[in-house]
Amino acid sequence: MNPFAKLLSLTRSPEPVVETSPRVSQEIRKTTCYMCACRCGINVHMKEGRVAYIEGNRDHPVNQGVLCAKGSAGIMQVNAPSRLRKPLKRVGPRGSNQFEEVSWEEALDLAVEWLEPVRQKHPEKLAFFTGRDQSQSFTSMWAQSFGTPNYAAHGGFCSVNMAAGGIYTMGGAFWEFGQPDWDHAKLFMLFGVAEDHDSNPIKIGLGKLKKRGAKVISVNPVRTGYNAVADDWVGITPGTDGLFILAIVHELLRAGRIDLDYLARYTNAPAIVIHAPGTDQHGRLLKDEDGHLLVVDRKTGELMRYDAAEVEPSLTATHTVNGHECQTVFRQLADKYLDEQYAPDAVAEACGVSPLRIRQIAAELARVAFEESFELDRPWTDFRGRRHDKMIGRPVSFHAMRGISAHANGFQTCRSLHLLQILLGTVEVPGGMRFKPPYPKPVAAHPKPHCKVTPGKPLDGPHLGFVRGPDDLALREDGTPARIDKAFSWENPMSAHGLMHMVISNAYAGDPYKVDTLFMYMANMSWNSSMNPGGVSAMLTDQNDDGTYVIPHVIYADAYASEMVAYADLVLPDTTYLERHDCISLLDRPIGEATGAADAIRWPVIEPDRDVRGFQSVLCDLGARLQLPGFVREDGSQLYADYADYIVNHERRPGVGPLAGFRGNGDSHGRGAPNPDQIQRYIDNGSFFITHIPAEAEYYKPWNAAYQDWAVDIGLYDAPQHYVFELYSEPMRLFQMAAEGYGERQPPDYLRERLKRVMSPLPIWYDTDDSDDDRYPIRALTQRPMAMYHSWGSQNAWLRQIHGENPLFVSQKIWDEHGFKDGDWARVKSPHGEISVPVALQAALNPYTVWTWNAIGKRQGAWALEQDAPESKRGFLLNHLIHELLPPKGDGLRWSNSDPITGQAAWFDLRVSIQKIGEQTHSLPQMPVLPSAVPNAPRDLKWQVGE
């Protein structure tokens, strides 16, 4: 009816009748979200075989029914015009985004043509790196079978410091490894947690805390998101969290407000540090012949094994070894942190936090931990065989993530935070922080890195792991790094997740060697996932004198027309998350809860309408074509028809496979024979599985006999793995000793002083800027917004309307000093480059800091966005200011911009200068416009799939 006719027909009944019970959908298909890394359960409502609506699954342990903006916008991700449609073979120069569509047969033939000779002659010349991959236990197996040592996922440029700092200190960390005890915590302190991190679980948890009136303290230079609802905000200066934490430690020690009983029983605080200067024993921990830690028993004064049934470990005893008096770890620790250099007055200026504030926070932590302590009436037995009547609550919980870890001092900062948690006795106790199975898992239960290459054969073991000392480094016989990213080398010995941000740069430089084929999955390495994207793009396109590319072959798998697609010779189009099988496996990065072990699947709730294949299924095929062990039967035929076949039938150890639930006849959990109906059983169960920990095993897990037995029972490990927390890290001391000249494996001389300094076995803080360059006084940061993940969000018609561009947020102090007004732009410079960007005032910001949303800025022509979309016109990346190498030091060496312990990309060490400029039409730099790799997007959407 036209409007005029409507106006004329005004004889209306008083109230229209509304259809209040419309049919919601014909079917609900339950699967797992992949709009970010949280892996929530979703109900996908279907109409006529199409996705009509997505909501959270109420039964799911991760999100308990709720769903964030990204999750609800999944419907716009599976219809995104940026979806790749068919394999692509490059026809123009690399970087030009010019392709021809080819068949899968032709694409895989080409891949084999490149990969087969590499495998037969020098497997290390394949660099296979996956980005936000949730199938690492599978992709790593493929790489291991291929035989290259050059495999990792994105952890090195994400938050490896958090993971490694936690695992080396206490056998677990935050997020996938552990979570606050939301139901009992009375004080929650969060450090450096960006808005989008651990999306729904943290929001659900904050909601619970708020409901109970628990207090939230946030430590973050930027007050947005979770930090916005905190009761107290500490707008700390970036990179100084470790110093701030150690000042709190100083205060707690000075006042004796620490959990002595916990330290004595469950940590290596009572261990004896050998004092033997000038020998290869100095600084090591005293052990018996079988390698068991020894402590002094408080009652008898005798040395005893730390896990002896009757031992009461002394924190303060001394013990004489070879005529030298040796002290406990605790004594060394107390001496170290009681030093005035850690006093609040000494650190306040650097941290941008007043001494009084630091003292008050320390007092608040101590008050809640000890005066609001409570007991759970839950008897349990510890690993020494002692029965405890109750579980003692210390209701202070911490959480931290990338803000403290993406600095070159991040590993030690993470260790400092764990030291604080442990001194308060608040890890694995009621009200504190709790591990999620398969964690706790000490370093001893993790593999070591492997790097032995044999042409035509698999690698000698898993690529990634946890080094126990210099003997485990991934070095070649001449002492140079075995891996293209130099992980597990003297430059960054404990690089448990590899260094994806160094792969292209090192491969281009031929340092330590050149590669033949770069094979990447789901990692936007020519754009927001790289430091220095302009430089990286040039490395990918640079040619030798003979016209060949310096990096000869690039294969890239992705579901979408990202910026990286342009730099591939061969593009393998992946499916969207609703069109595929996946497993969120206990062998990998599972979705456990503190109260149970859980895993999950994805399954094709819709079929692709394009000629695309799930990447993992493609690897099953490619593995068979290459005749990789583990991917073929004895007769050479393909072993796994597709990824779903692998998920169901692969066994990592007898009876233990990718999925723990519904094994054997469907009733076995954890261990059991492969069950052909397993995936259907998961689907019927909402696409997840959870098995709960017995009540008496829910806390004190590393030391709880009932937990250890349960973990063995369900196949997390094959024998109990009890251990004590390592406040003092002996592996770190071993690297220090190597730098002092002990041991056979010796670091190059230029790294000795650095290793001695940074590999302190007790946590330390150091300034990450050791240059005298004072031209760049301002700290610059990024974080993702809550409604966006990675670069994926911009192709999403709904999400890009929430965050379509990203100003540089400037503190009040900087705003005033530069006389900025609304609508102004700024030129921002770093030692590496400059950008021109729009600015906006944010008063709730550390005074010396600027920041922006990351991954909103897009290159023109990517992601099926129209030209001059705000993401590319005004949006920008801070990445252009960050180089993967530190500025040259004049020694001819390439110093990576990474944590010297783990190789974590030091994104947040960026310092800049800022200058006001008038309004601009485009942000700078602008890379050349890409021709789109996919057809043009529709102009308008009216998305209604049902009648």
Added chain:
Amino acid sequence: MSDLPLSTKRKLGLVIDLDTCVGCHACVVACKGWNTENYGAPLSDIGAYGQAPAGTFLNRVHSYEISPPDAPTQTVHFPKSCLHCENAPCVTVCPTGASYKRSEDGIVLVDESACIGCGLCAWACPYGARELDAAEGVMKKCTLCVDRIYNENLPEIDRVPACVRTCPAGARHFGDLGDPDSDVSKLVAERGGMDLMPELDAAPTNKYLPPRPRDAAETSAAPVLEPVAAEAGGLLGWIDRALAAMPGA
């Protein structure tokens, strides 16, 4: 002109907790998804992948900074949708009667078959809570998910607005604000729930719970820790005494 009901049997509405809202936009997109597929015309997106995408949203989150004189600046996230006012000016201004307030539950709706897209209601709404859909030419607004809250095809627990069901922090509450014994009315009473711009006399049904006081001033009398002993050696002695006093020692 349309008349408002003299009274409504119930006053269904939302209570939004500004102390807990983290500004994640989950409510915005759940609303967009549900109402694109359900009540009336889909919520369109004009220029969806272009230079100035302009979609219809029934709920948006605004963020503000508040700078108290003696404490750090605060960030407040403020979700806003139709407040289902008792004196809804959008209803009385409607020339066709398309905008109306239900006498049963107080929900303000637009009968799209009668809407001529003149935009008077959006102009009259003091809260800017209505959006004209550019593709369909009809006025769109929050329906309080009238097609969910009574929907017999949904499990009972899900008969709440999409924004409430999805809110991860639990900052959104739905119920009858006309019933003083309802959970939402009690919450409003406990937490000092407020009307948005009460001086305009629109008498909104939705209520906002204000943020709790934040950032106790540094000069406050919050305690600091006293040293257990003057020197480090004193600490060790204290530890020995403390451990010796523990049960089981």
